[in-house]
Amino acid sequence: MSYTYSMPTKVFSGKGCIVAHSAAIRAHGSKAMLVTGRSSAKKNGSQADVIKALEKEGMDYVVFDKVMSNPTIACSYEGAAFARKNKVDCIIAIGGGSPMDAAKAMALLAAQDIEEKDLFTGNYPGDVLPIIAVPTTAGTGSEVTQYSILTNDAAATKTSIATPKIFPKVAYIDPRYMAGLPATTTINTAMDALSHAVEGMLSVRASVISNALAKESIRLFAQCAPELAEAPAPQWTKFSEATREQLAQCALLAGMVIAQTGTTAVHAMGYSLTYFKDIDHGRANGLLLAEYLKFVQQDDPQLVNDILAPMQVKDVDAFQTFLDRLLGSKETITREEILSFSQKAMHTKNIANSRVEPTQEDIKAMYLASLQVNA
C-alpha cells in the first residue's frame, strides 16, 4: 500500500455556489482574467454568475474568450501574454476541458518565462497565478487535477503539462451550467469521466483512496447511463436534473482519481483517434474501454470484477453491451492507421502506468476489435 495522495483544491458544489462562495475568489487577488471558449460560457449562465460574484467582491476583470476545442500551445501563450499585459492576479477558467486546460497553461506561462521547447519538461521553478475552475461539462475533471493537456502539433498528439502548481485553488461545481448540453456532448463527456474512474483502478498508482472515489464515480455513471442511452436525438438536452447533478459528481470524483493515478493504455490509444480522426476525446476512450478490460481480465480477473461491481454488470460482455448502447455505430479505421496509432501509443508514458501492460500487438488487437476495420 505505498502511495501518495494529494488533492489540494477546495471544492464548492451546488446550485448558485459561485455567488454564495465568492469570497474564495477574492482570497486570490483583486483582478481576474476569465478564460473561456467563444460562446458557451455566455449562453449557459456561468460567465454571468462569475461576473456577479466578482462584482459582489468588488473585483476587476478582463475576458479572454478565444480558447478553441483541443487547445493549442499558441493559444496558451497568447492568453498568458494577455494576462501579463492586463496585470491580473488570478485566472478563472470557465468551460469544458479545453478552456480549463488552456487556462492552467496560461497561469503557468503568465508567471514564468518558459520556452516552448521546455513546456512539457515538468520543471517549472517559480510560482503560477492562482487558478479558479468552473466546469460547464461533466467529464474532464480538470477542475481537480494538476494536468493541462494541449494539442502538440510538433509531436502530432496531445501532451500534458503536469505539475502540482496548476491544481486549481478552488473549483465550483454547479450542474445548472450543464443543463443545455446536447446528448452527444453529454454522453461523450460522461464516457471520459467513466474512463478516468476505470483507468484509475487499472493504474499502477491506484490506492485505497483513489479506488474509493473511482468506485463511487462508476456507480453514479451506471445510474445515469440508462437515461443517457434513451436520448431521442443527438441534440436532445432535456435530461433530468438528478442526472445532470450525478454526472457532475461522477466527473469530479473521476478527476480526483486521475489526479492520483494518471491514465493508462486506454488514453494512450485514444489520443490518436482524436488527433488524426477527430473522434471526440471521451468517445475515443469509451470505444476502447471494454476491449481493454477484456485484455486485463486475462491477467487479473479480480481487478476487472472490482470495476464491474459498482457498474452492476455481470461480466465484460455485459459491460460492452451497456457501453454500445451509448456509443451507437462505430467509426472505421484502416490497418495502416492501426499500425501507426499503435506505434504512437507505445511511446506514451500511459502504457507503463498500466497495471497490466499491453504490447504493441495487444494494442493492435484492441483497435481492431474496438472499431470497424476498413480493409
Add this chain to the structure above:
Amino acid sequence: MSYTYSMPTKVFSGKGCIVAHSAAIRAHGSKAMLVTGRSSAKKNGSQADVIKALEKEGMDYVVFDKVMSNPTIACSYEGAAFARKNKVDCIIAIGGGSPMDAAKAMALLAAQDIEEKDLFTGNYPGDVLPIIAVPTTAGTGSEVTQYSILTNDAAATKTSIATPKIFPKVAYIDPRYMAGLPATTTINTAMDALSHAVEGMLSVRASVISNALAKESIRLFAQCAPELAEAPAPQWTKFSEATREQLAQCALLAGMVIAQTGTTAVHAMGYSLTYFKDIDHGRANGLLLAEYLKFVQQDDPQLVNDILAPMQVKDVDAFQTFLDRLLGSKETITREEILSFSQKAMHTKNIANSRVEPTQEDIKAMYLASLQVNA
C-alpha cells in the same frame, strides 16, 4: 448536493515512507519540534525514523515528549512556549490522537497570541506553524483533519479547536508503528475510525465525496473485525500485517470523512463517558453506535442500509452482534449519570450536525440501552 470539500494534506503511505519522502518535511523549514507522548514513539520506531529523515535533510530539532492521554489546554500552552523558546519552523506530531491534537494546538499557539478564554472561538487571524503528522495508532484520523480536541476542564468535557489552518501539511502513514499495539488499543482505535465513517454518513454535511470515502472505510473495518474479535487476550499484539495496513487506511479514510462532515450525536454522547467514566474515546463511540443506528432507522431506513451494506451485515441487530463481539462486557451507568450526560450532550454542536436529531429523551434511551444500568 450542496457541499464544500477540502482536504489539503499531502499523504504518503507505505512502509518507510517518512525517510523515502523526507524532502516534504524540509519544505517546511530547517528546525522542527517533535511532539510525542512519554514513551511509545520511542518504542515503536516512529521517532527514530523521523530523526533519520531530519538528519538526511540536514535539519535541526528539539523534542517535546510530555503529551498525556486526553491532552489538556495547559499542556498545549507549555508546548507552544517550548516551540517559541526554541524558534522552531515546524511541528512534527508523532503518536495517537493525543499528541497529534496537542501538537496542532501548539502550532497555533506558538504562532499567535491567544488567551485561553478565546481558544475555542475559531477566530485565529494569523498563520500557524506548519504541522507534519505521523500517526502511530489507527483511529483518530487527526493526521488529515482540521480539529484539535482538548480536555476542557472548565467545561468538564472535550472541546475542539477547528480551523483549516491546522490541517497537517503532510501525513505519513506507516503501519509498522502500529505493529506493537495491544488488542484493546487496536480495537478501541478501530472503533473510533468506524464511528467516524458511520457518523460521516449520518451528518447533515455528508456529500458524495465523503460518502465514497466512508463506505470504503467501513468495508475495510469489516474485513479486519473478525481477526480483531479473535484476539486471545487484551495485550495480544500479533495481528496480521494485512490487518494492520487495512486498519491504518480505514482510519485515514475516516479522518478524511470527518474533516468534511464533523461528528454527530454519537460523539456528543461519548464525550461524557470518557470525561467522567474514563471509558476510552473509541470504545465510548463503539458502545453507542448500534443504538444510534436503531434510532436513525426509524426515520431513515435507507440511510442505515447504505451504511450497513459495505459492512456486509443484514440489519442493525446483526451489526450490534458484530460490534458486541469486539466490545465484550459493557460498563455500568447510573440513572443520575444518564440524566446529567444527556443534558451535556444536548449542549454540543454535534446534535444539530446529525441528519436525524435526537431529543434528550432519545439520548437517555440510547444510553440506557447501550450500557448496563446500575439502579
